[in-house]
Amino acid sequence: MSAQLRALANYQSQVHAAVQAAVYYPPAAVTMHFSGKALVEFHLLDIHVSGARIITSSGLGMIDNAALQAVQNAQYPTPPESLRGKDQTFRVLVELSLTHND
Numbered sequence: 001m002s003a004q005l006r007a008l009a010n011y012q013s014q015v016h017a018a019v020q021a022a023v024y025y026p027p028a029a030v031t032m033h034f035s036g037k038a039l040v041e042f043h044l045l046d047i048h049v050s051g052a053r054i055i056t057s058s059g060l061g062m063i064d065n066a067a068l069q070a071v072q073n074a075q076y077p078t079p080p081e082s083l084r085g086k087d088q089t090f091r092v093l094v095e096l097s098l099t100h101n102d
Helices: 003-021 027-031 061-073
Strands: 036-045 048-056 086-098
Touching: 003 061, 003 086, 027 036, 027 061, 048 061, 048 086
Parallel strands: none
Antiparallel strands: 036 048, 036 086
């Protein structure tokens, strides 16, 4: 694997971790023991996110909304030099579960 591909794979992992770290579990979902996963697609230009949308719904509106909010609220890492100034599209599976958010 080339150094550029390794850098991209590492950055993708950091982006996913940033989104997951920003998940806010809605109190109503906790009360009702709701959990789920939503696949969110979004654009990232350096550390600025835009165009977030649900690709695959969790089936629960409050979980999907929380996934979109996590994408908006995430603190994204600075991209590697080769990606700076370039609009990148990411797809992240955002998981909300009681075991991950205790």
